[in-house]
Amino acid sequence: MPRKICENCNERAACVLRYDRSILCRECFCRVFEEEVHQTITKYELFKPGQKVAIGASGGKDSAVLMQVMKILNERYNYGLTLYLLSIDEGISGYRDHSLEEVKFHSNNYGLELKILSYKDLYNWSMDEIVAVAGRKSNCTFCGVFRRQALDRGAWQLGVDIVATGHNGDDVAETVLMNMLRGDVGRLSRCTAITTADDPSGIPRVKPLKYQYEAEIVKYARHSKVRYFSTECTYAPGAHRGHIREYLRAATKIRPHVVLDIIKAGESFEVKDGVKLPIKSRCTRCDYISSQPVCKACLLLEGLNTGRPLLGIGKTKEGRVKKYKTIKIESGEKCGKTDDCCSKEKEKKCEINDDEIETCGNPAAGLQAKDLEKLSIAAEASDLF
Numbered sequence: 001m002p003r004k005i006c007e008n009c010n011e012r013a014a015c016v017l018r019y020d021r022s023i024l025c026r027e028c029f030c031r032v033f034e035e036e037v038h039q040t041i042t043k044y045e046l047f048k049p050g051q052k053v054a055i056g057a058s059g060g061k062d063s064a065v066l067m068q069v070m071k072i073l074n075e076r077y078n079y080g081l082t083l084y085l086l087s088i089d090e091g092i093s094g095y096r097d098h099s100l101e102e103v104k105f106h107s108n109n110y111g112l113e114l115k116i117l118s119y120k121d122l123y124n125w126s127m128d129e130i131v132a133v134a135g136r137k138s139n140c141t142f143c144g145v146f147r148r149q150a151l152d153r154g155a156w157q158l159g160v161d162i163v164a165t166g167h168n169g170d171d172v173a174e175t176v177l178m179n180m181l182r183g184d185v186g187r188l189s190r191c192t193a194i195t196t197a198d199d200p201s202g203i204p205r206v207k208p209l210k211y212q213y214e215a216e217i218v219k220y221a222r223h224s225k226v227r228y229f230s231t232e233c234t235y236a237p238g239a240h241r242g243h244i245r246e247y248l249r250a251a252t253k254i255r256p257h258v259v260l261d262i263i264k265a266g267e268s269f270e271v272k273d274g275v276k277l278p279i280k281s282r283c284t285r286c287d288y289i290s291s292q293p294v295c296k297a298c299l300l301l302e303g304l305n306t307g308r309p310l311l312g313i314g315k316t317k318e319g320r321v322k323k324y325k326t327i328k329i330e331s332g333e334k335c336g337k338t339d340d341c342c343s344k345e346k347e348k349k350c351e352i353n354d355d356e357i358e359t360c361g362n363p364a365a366g367l368q369a370k371d372l373e374k375l376s377i378a379a380e381a382s383d384l385f
């Protein structure tokens with residue numbers, strides 16, 4: 001069988017590009033990958049010369065590849081950026097402590113200043129301590145809410161203009177599908193945004209890897225010898241984990257560009273006039289952006305500090321999920337439960353505000369039990385694609 005050669009330089013081929021099936025050698029593949037990220041950065045004007053940029057660094061493959069590519073492109077194309085690394089230590093022994101060792105290696109290797117903020121320092125609770133009192137059902141809710149604030153606080157402390165995160169194309173496509181399954185119109189309309197620069201609620205975040213396939217990030221890491229930590233979080237949700245990712249993998253086999261197609265579809269969504277979206281204001285306790293008088297992090301902390309750890313996640317004292325709250329309606333208005341209803345109260349679903357959650361990249365992280373249940377049901381309906 002003849003040896004496959006690179007279509008670009010006639011060297012020995014190492015891989016096939018997912019979207020157009022080009023056959024490339026290691027060097028040409030890495031160069032093409034870097035050029036694609038460069039095109040994303042320039043097309044969407046993600047950075048301005050002179051800006052200080054914090055790269056969200058977890059030690060995993062996406063952030064490790066992002067660090068290397070940003071460092072290379074900043075020098076190759078004179079972006080004029082000052083790069084920093086920003087890590088959040090959730091306090092998960094056997095997981096985050098090890099992955100942070102990788103980040104420290106990268107910090108030394110690339111000569112980039114590293115800032116690590118821990119939940120213990122910020123909130124006086126580590127995730128290990130939270131799981132010990134609240135159990136393992138809602139750990140990702142605590143973790144996601146605290147991470148969102150922690151990233152912003154770390155960025156403020158570093159004095160950066162912008163935060164670059166390692167979200168890849170598969171992550172964005174998964175988010176589109178998850179928001180669709182949850183009927184979360186507000187998030188659906190903006191989850192594909194490559195930048196939050198239009199959102200005045202904090203330091204802008206950008207996703208330079210938004211159009212890169214996860215499989216090609218792994219290939220890039222392998223071919224350019226980027227070190228990364230690949231062990232799963234100790235508290236990652238087990239049974240439902242990765243259903244959406246499994247969907248995408250199965251769909252990609254039939255239609256290789258399904259990830260980019262879903263992103264494109266997500267980018268085209270528009271919210272109809274009249275659909276109610278959360279209004280952002282400030283938390284009355286900590287001044288962080290919130291659509292409620294008290295932000296989710298303060299509510300969760302209050303629960304932890306007063307021995308009621310499930311307080312902020314919609315659960316009653318008895319530990320059952322409180323699905324509904326009652327709201328008063330005007331006299332004469334019907335609750336809608338039955339056609340001839342005459343009750344003076346109607347029930348409205350109680351929802352967590354997902355804007356206050358930052359997921360860790362785990363596709364099921366940051367979801368509540370009710371969401372996971374929905375995903376599980378949807379996963380069984382295998383004709384989705």
Ligand code: SF4
Pocket residue numbers: 090127139140141143144233234235236237359360361362365366
């Ligand atoms: Fe936190 Fe992610 Fe682990 Fe959940 S899976 S506890 S969000 S690090």
Ligand code: ZN
Pocket residue numbers: 283284285286287288294295296297298299
């Ligand atoms: Zn608050």
